[in-house]
Amino acid sequence: MSEKEEPLLEVKDLETFIPTSKGEIKPVNGVSFSINKGEIVALVGESGSGKSVSSLSIMGLNASAIQYSKDSSIAFKGKDLLKLKEKEMRKIRGNEVAMIFQDPMFSLNPVHPIGRQIAESIVLHKKVKYKEALVTALDLLNKVGIPDAKRRLNDYPHQLSGGMRQRVMIAMALACDPQLIIADEPTTALDVTIQAQILNLLRKLQQESGIAILLITHDLGVVAETADRVLVMYCGKIVEEGTVEDIFENPLHPYTRGLLASVPALYGPSKEKLDTIPGVVPNPLELPKGCNFVTRCSYATEKCSQNAPTLLEHPAGNMVACWNALEEEGGIGHYETAASSIT
Amino acid sequence: MKQQPLVSLKDIKKHFPVGSGLFGKKNHFVKAVDGVSLDIYPGETVGLVGESGCGKSTTGRMVVGLSDPTGGEIYFEGKKLNEYKAKKSLGKNLQMIFQDPYSSLNPRMTVADIIAEPLVLHKVGTASERRKRVDELLERVGLASYHGNRYPIEFSGGQRQRLGIARALALQPKLIVCDEPVSALDVSIQAQILNLLKEIQNDMGLSYLFIAHGIQAVKHISDKIAVMYLGKIIEFANKEELFENPRHPYTKALLSAVPHPDPKMRNRERIILTGDLPSPANPPAGCSFHTRCPVAMEQCKRIDPNLLPTSKQSLTACLLFEDKVAN
Structure with missing residues (x-):
């Protein structure tokens, strides 16, 4: 992909506030990233890292609860989504940008047959007759690999298994x-054998139709299998960004390393003790001064507890927000990389 | 000398009736567990893996006596489980850790009360002795004694799971059934809990029946692994053997479906199963896996294979191996 081409989606300085009874929290605190056409970008992080709020912001969902700072912008094909009126946003949501949720049981309407649910969004966005839309719905169900799709059109969500429901969700997103x-988290609720089917389907869609995918997950295995580029989030900030190869082979941020090392190995002998990241994610109301990771980082210095690092390019190619990784080249970079210890 | 197993399952079954026929006669059953035999020896961890709906949790619940088998026998230290006069005396030796640390702790009890409850129920010690024991247990699971005065809502998911472990340890049981203890937790917290469980086992010499669908976690903690499919064990082997030389086509597919943590391995050859798990209310005839099996033969539709030894350390239920055993 040429450098000059405009990214499909460009998020700049996204900063969100949610007022709570105990004070205001910032689930996303100055996040910038872009997604190019036909690219699969993974957004990785633990619960509370702000990955879901970022995605809701792109979709313009839950807009009443989330407030944005003045400088935040989310440009989709050059248009700032945060400045659009709800009516204009509706034209984009579900049409040019679609979403697949984690739990397909709660995101499908239980009292309508699935064929009708898919056709509905086509009628809404494309101004075609319901009957034509139903034909398209059938094609879509075939495309996502639902066996005996014609009979399934009239099935209700409860008649389908978890994997099938997720396929219906994908069909609806593709409508x-x-x-x-x-x-x-499209595969979190699914069994591994079904997860493999769904991930295969997503990759096939990207390769055949050139759809860009923002994959939000906490499962590093899923990231390694599917993504082109990876963003690692911690406490509302991106702490590391790089190509999937760079992140897995040469992770620079201590948090990324910790995450990679805490996954038990599937191949080769098991370690007696797993490497862990000590402690827990800090309370969003009591974030530490300086770097958010300072309370759990074993390399933390005085500087880390005073000033927050910004995301900068490291000579190795990754973007990283860590004083140690950026300043002393070969500082923590010289330790055995986490990737080599998990494979 | 052959050691006596701590817990021994002999062909246990759990059939749930669904609907009813004429005059309320139960004539249709979901065979959640359909003939499982398994031995757990003192100090070892047996992992139980399989997709949702394969009967692994039901098996775990039957082991601790939360659910009675509809067929077969469970032996604890050589004695039939239902011969124990009161279920209570079993509770001392058999405990359970649950999947969801949010719903398994009473929100209106303090942490100290939650952990002391098994001691109270079994009339162990005086109030001050129990409080001392609670402090010990909190420390054992990596919390502090002042946490005892708090309520579950004040703890994170990982900390709550530690509380669940402390409660299970209170009576010094010989076996803990861990039903998906880490699947609700974040990756970095999962590793902490897995390490804790292993440390406790090394210190106290207890056994675990570790039920999970996350295969990496099961591999990390188990000595032996049983793979279940539609209510039956289809392969049982030592951990090393199962991962290096999986025999049953389902085990092979299950292992190859786990995402590889190295992006360079993305295009490796994988077995992707088609279709879903059949309904346990209406399992296919013959081998229950034949509808999804990539190497199914004609006779698989008719013959239900038995779990037979395929090496010193492994058992497999597949016709491919039954022939070889016969020869």
Whole structure:
């Protein structure tokens, strides 16, 4: 992809506030990233890292609860989504940008047959007759690999298994030929054998239709299998960004390393003790001064507890927000990389 | 000398009736567990893996006596489980850790009360002795004694799971059934809990029946692993053997479906199963896996294979191996 081409989605300085009874929290605190056409970008982080709020912001969902700072912008094909009126946003949501949620049981309407649910969004966005839309719905169900799709059109969500429901969700997301799909933990609720089927399907869609996917997940295995580029989030900030190869082979941020090392190995002998990240994610109301990771980082210095590092390019190619990794080249970079210890 | 197993399951079954026929006669059953035999020896961890709906949790619940088998026998230290006069005396030796640390702790009890409850129920010690024991247990699971005065809502998911472990340890049981103890937790917290469980086992010499669908976690903690499919064990082997030389086609598919943590391995050859798990209310005839099996043969539709030894350390239920055993 050429450098000059405009990214499909460009998030700049996204900063969100949610007022709570105990004070205001900032689930996303100055996040910038972009997604190019036909690219799969993974957004990785633990619960509370702000990955879901970022995705809701792109979709313009839950807008009443989330407040944005003045400088935040989310440009989709050059248009700032945060400045759009709800009516204009509706034209984009579900049409050019679609979303797949984690739990397909709660995101499908239980009292309508699935064929009708898919056709509905086509009628809404494309101004075609319901009957034509139903034909398209059938094609979509075939495309996502639902066996005996014609009979299934009239099935209700409860008649389908978890994997099938997730396929229906994907079919619905594809209904209006979107350019970007946001998949929020699309396989977390599924068994591994079904997860493999769904991940294969997502990759096939990207390769055949050139759809860009923002994959939100906490499962590093899923990231390694599917993504082109990875963003690692911690406490509302991106702490590391790089190509999937760079992140897995040469992680620079101590948090990324910790995450990679805490996954038990599937191949080779098991370690007696797993490497862990000590402590827990800090309370969003009591974030530490300086770097958010300072309370759990074993390399933390005085500087880390005073000033927050910004995301900067490291000579190794990754973007990283860590004083140690950026300043002393070969500082923590010389330790055995986490990737080599998990494979 | 052959050691006596701590817990021994002999062909246990759990059939749930669904619907009813004429005159309320139960004539249709979901065979959640359909003939499982398994031995757990003192100090070892047996992992139980399989997709949702394969009967692994039901098996775990039957082991601790939360659910009665509809067929077969469970032996604890050589004695039939239902011969124990009161279920209570079993509770001392058999405990359970649950999947969801949010719903398994009473929100209106303090942490100290939650952990002391098993001691109270079994009339162990005086109030001050129990409080001392609670402090010991809190420390054992990596919390502090002042946490005892708090309520579950004040703890994070990982800390709550530690509380669940402390409660299970209170009576010094010989076996703990861990039903998906880490699947609700974040990756970095999972590793902490897995390490804790292993440390406790090394200190106290207890056994675990570790039920999970996360295969990496099961591999990390188990000595032996049983793979279940539609209510039956289809392969049982030592951990090393199962991972290096999986025999049953389902085990092979299950292992190859686990995402590889190295992006360079993305295009490796994988077995992707088609279709879903059949309904346990209406399992296929013959081998229950034949509808999804990539190497199914004609006779698989008719013959239900038995779990037979395929090496010193492994058992497999597949016709491919039954022939070889016969020859």
